[in-house]
Amino acid sequence: MRAGQKLGLILLLTPLLLWLSLLIIIPHIDLFLLSLRERVGVRQYETGLANYTTILTEPLYMITFARTAMMSILATLLTLLIAFPVSYYIAKMARGRARSVLFLMCLVPFWVSELVRTFGWMILLRESGVISGLLQWAGLAAGPVEMLYNDAAMMVGLVYTSMLFMVVPLVTTLDSLDDAVIEAGYDLGGSGPSILREIVIPHAMPGIVSGSIVVFMLSLGNYLTPTMLGGKDSLWFTQMIYSQFIVRFNWELGAAFGFMLLILSSLIVWAVLRLTGQTLEKTMG
Amino acid sequence: MIPTIPQNPLIRIAYGAYVALFFVYLALPLTVVAVFAFNDSQFPSLPWEGFTLGWFFGSERPMIGVFHEDPILRAIGTSVIIGLAVSTLSVAVGTTNAFLFNRYQFRGRSLLYVLMLLPLVIPGIVLGISILVFSSTMANAAWEAAEIDIQALRPGLLLVILGQFSFVTTIATLVIAARLQKFDRTLEEAALNLGATRLTAVRTITLPYLAPAMIGAFVVSFLMSFENFNTTLMLVGSDSPLTIAMFDRLKLGSTPLLNAVSLLLMLGSSLLALVMIAFQRKP
Numbered sequence: 148m149r150a151g152q153k154l155g156l157i158l159l160l161t162p163l164l165l166w167l168s169l170l171i172i173i174p175h176i177d178l179f180l181l182s183l184r185e186r187v188g189v190r191q192y193e194t195g196l197a198n199y200t201t202i203l204t205e206p207l208y209m210i211t212f213a214r215t216a217m218m219s220i221l222a223t224l225l226t227l228l229i230a231f232p233v234s235y236y237i238a239k240m241a242r243g244r245a246r247s248v249l250f251l252m253c254l255v256p257f258w259v260s261e262l263v264r265t266f267g268w269m270i271l272l273r274e275s276g277v278i279s280g281l282l283q284w285a286g287l288a289a290g291p292v293e294m295l296y297n298d299a300a301m302m303v304g305l306v307y308t309s310m311l312f313m314v315v316p317l318v319t320t321l322d323s324l325d326d327a328v329i330e331a332g333y334d335l336g337g338s339g340p341s342i343l344r345e346i347v348i349p350h351a352m353p354g355i356v357s358g359s360i361v362v363f364m365l366s367l368g369n370y371l372t373p374t375m376l377g378g379k380d381s382l383w384f385t386q387m388i389y390s391q392f393i394v395r396f397n398w399e400l401g402a403a404f405g406f407m408l409l410i411l412s413s414l415i416v417w418a419v420l421r422l423t424g425q426t427l428e429k430t431m432g
Numbered sequence: 433m434i435p436t437i438p439q440n441p442l443i444r445i446a447y448g449a450y451v452a453l454f455f456v457y458l459a460l461p462l463t464v465v466a467v468f469a470f471n472d473s474q475f476p477s478l479p480w481e482g483f484t485l486g487w488f489f490g491s492e493r494p495m496i497g498v499f500h501e502d503p504i505l506r507a508i509g510t511s512v513i514i515g516l517a518v519s520t521l522s523v524a525v526g527t528t529n530a531f532l533f534n535r536y537q538f539r540g541r542s543l544l545y546v547l548m549l550l551p552l553v554i555p556g557i558v559l560g561i562s563i564l565v566f567s568s569t570m571a572n573a574a575w576e577a578a579e580i581d582i583q584a585l586r587p588g589l590l591l592v593i594l595g596q597f598s599f600v601t602t603i604a605t606l607v608i609a610a611r612l613q614k615f616d617r618t619l620e621e622a623a624l625n626l627g628a629t630r631l632t633a634v635r636t637i638t639l640p641y642l643a644p645a646m647i648g649a650f651v652v653s654f655l656m657s658f659e660n661f662n663t664t665l666m667l668v669g670s671d672s673p674l675t676i677a678m679f680d681r682l683k684l685g686s687t688p689l690l691n692a693v694s695l696l697l698m699l700g701s702s703l704l705a706l707v708m709i710a711f712q713r714k715p
Contacts, residue, residue, distance in 0.1 A: 151630065152536075159532040162525045167547050170598035171554075174562035181565050229454065236451045239434050249455075256458050258701035260659040262675050263694040266682060267461025270468060270691075275475065277464055307461070329434050360553065368555025371661050375682065385557045385662070392561055392666065402565060405558045416553050427549055 175409075182402035198403035208387065208404075215384040216411060218298070219366035222305040226313045226362050227355065229306065234317035235347070239326070250318060257311040265375045268304050269295060272376070296378040304372040309365045313358040320354030321347070356425045360416050367412050384408055462698065469691035487692040498692045507677035511658050514589065514673055518596045519604075519653035523646055525597075526604030530642075533605075534612045551599035560666030563595050588669030595663040600656050604649040611645035612638075644711050651708040655701055 185197035202208045237249050256264060271277050272294040282288040294300060324347065332342040348355070373383035388408065391401030420426060472484035488497045498504060533545060551559065564587065571585035584590045615638060623633035661675050668676050674697075678690060 155630075156532075156536050156538060159528045159536070162528045163532060163544065163548065166525055166598070166601055167544075170563060170594060171547070171551060171559075174566035175554075177566040177569055178558075178562040181569075232447070233451055233454045236447065240447075249451075252455060253458065254705075255702070256462055258655060258705050259462065259694070259698050260675055261661055262659075262678050262682070263465055263697060264461055266678075266686070266690060266694060267463075267465040269682075269686070270464045271461060307457070310458070326434050364553055364555060368557055368662060370557060370665065371679070385555070388557055388561060389665070392564070398565065401561065405561045408555055409558050412553065412555055427546055427553070 178402050179406055181399060182406050184399050186399060198400050199407075201400065202403055202407065211382045211384055211387060212407065212411070214382075215367060216415075218302070218305075219363055220415075222302060222309070222366040223359050223363045225302065226306050226309055227359060230310060230313040230317055230358070231351075231355075234314050235321055237314075238318045238321035239324075239329075253314045253318075254311060256307075261308055261371055264308060265304055265371055268300070268307065268376060272300050272303075295376060298377065298381050301373055301377040301381055304376040305366050305369060308369070308372055309362040312361040312365065316354040316358040316361075317351060318354075320351045324350045352423060353425060356419060356423050360419060363415060363419075364412055367408065465691050465694045466698065468688055469695045471688055471691075474687060487688045496689070498689065498696060501689060503677060504674070504689070504693055507672055507674040510589070510671050511673040511675070514593055514596065515654040515657040517593045518600055518657040519650045521593070521597045522600045522604040522653045523608075523650050525601050526608045526649055527642070527646060529601070529605040530609035530612045533609060548602060548605060551602045554599070556599070556660070556662030557666060559598055560595055560663040563591060563598065563663075564666050567591055567594075586669065587667050589671060591667040591669075592664050592673065595667045596657045596660050599663070600653045603656065604653050607649040607652060608642060608645045611642055615641055647711045648708055651704050655704060658701075 182198055183194050183196065184192045185195050187193050202212075233253075237246060237253070241249055269276070273279070274291045274293040274295070276294070278294060279288070279292040282292055283290070328346060328350075329342060332346050337345065368385060370383070370385040370389060373381055374386060377383065384404065385408070388401050388404045391397045391404060395401075416427075469487055470483050470485070471480060485497075489499055529548060533541070533548075567585040571582050574580045574582050574585075619637050619641075620633045623637050624630065628636070658673075659675065661679070664673060664676060665679075672680070674693070678693060681690060
């Protein structure tokens with residue numbers, strides 16, 4: 148029995164270890180090593196931090212880096228603000244059938260590819276698009292209005308794309324809040340806002356944290372939305388990684404970009420977990 | 433604010449209106465994509481030129497429908513192959529992972545659990561480039577050592593499958609582990625008492641119990657693979673899956689053909705979602 152258990156453990160550990168080491172850990176170490184390599188001549192390389200100093204001293208790279216981070220944080224906050232009342236409505240106000248229908252309706256758009264969703268926004272927002280057409284028809288605009296290719300359009304797309312990942316954890320945590328607790332809050336003389344602050348939000352914290360982390364990650368790592376909806380100046384960090392790898396073929400610099408993105412995202416995730424006293428196991432698992 | 437506590441009706445109406453507006457926002461992009469698939473025009477935009485099914489069934493220029501557009505059909509085929517491979521692998525490894533974390537206590541277990549969750553917080557594009565870099569390191573090493581050119585390690589089908597598998601497995605593990613956690617282990621012990629071997633007990637008792645979660649994980653993995661863009665973008669070779677093929681076309685300018693493909697995608701994924709819900713309902 149003892150030996151049998153040991154064999155079982157080894158058999159079950161093998162796929163896990165193969166997966167994690169060959170596809171996650173070793174590739175990331177290799178990526179890091181590549182980012183430390185600098186090209187000094189044809190097929191001649193030296194180890195050093197040259198790629199990172201290039202990034203730190205080139206304003207365009209740093210501005211893009213900071214911009215991507217700030218815009219992702221903004222997208223996360225907007226998603227949270229928009230999603231919270233809706234999640235609360237689904238979890239606490241709606242009853243019975245209406246409730247499951249509303250919840251399912253939140254999920255439906257996300258069964259479709261992100262590309263289709265982005266395409267939908269392009270049809271709506273572009274110069275020859277539906278909204279521009281409606282505005283002209285209503286006499287609110289004299290000529291075609293271009294609403295695509297700017298930061299606002301990109302933000303609309305980012306928020307839309309990650310909405311589900313905020314709504315689901317919020318509904319799940321709010322659902323577990325007993326109505327009686329809210330009633331007790333009112334009985335004790337609490338008002339709407341104070342109950343929201345003292346009871347509802349603290350209870351929903353795990354959901355807020357896990358939703359925010361996922362939305363932030365998705366925005367930061369998004370390539371499609373900034374490329375299709377954003378303008379010429381709304382460069383996104385992932386686009387720089389793509390162009391170094393695929394267009395310029397400067398893998399060393401691209402690897403350094405990738406690593407910076409990874410560090411940024413890990414730092415922010417870690418900071419959020421720290422600040423809210425949550426752990427990765429609790430919020431994700 | 434809950435229904436049992438009286439509220440100012442004005443606030444209540446405003447709240448309801450906000451929620452309604454939210455659902456309009458959710459539905460709007462998908463609705464326009466679907467509607468313009470039937471527009472008899474070269475562009476998916478206003479004005480409305482009349483209803484047509486040409487973007488589905490048309491066989492002559494300038495209106496070649498989805499069902500006669502070979503590159504798109506091929507891309508759908510590629511996506512299906514990738515999706516099936518990724519979901520099969522992910523469900524298999526997800527199941528072993530779920531058993532491992534549910535049944536065994538060993539040193540380093542919690543570290544491995546965190547590592548298992550890690551792919552969720554790595555940006556997809558970084559996963560893509562790290563696998564790209566590692567596989568070409570291996571390919572170059574093979575070339576330098578023995579002059580063997582391993583095509584499989586260059587961007588293409590295998591790398592796309594591995595890249596998607598690398599993070600889809602985490603999702604599959606979580607879905608399957610959640611159900612395994614609820615499993616009553618005395619059932620398995622009863623089977624052992626009745627003379628079954630350990631493996632038979634797992635095969636005849638535990639796995640059937642897990643089946644709905646495994647099917648659910650399979651469908652979710654398939655959809656995630658089918659939809660994936662970021663990781664795939666970095667690893668794709670000459671045979672693009674559907675999302676990449678559509679992206680390339682969208683960059684060049686869109687025709688309602690893309691709307692038609694999108695509508696078919698919506699129908700396909702809703703169908704899969706329904707299948708999954710039907711399976712979950714079974715006790």
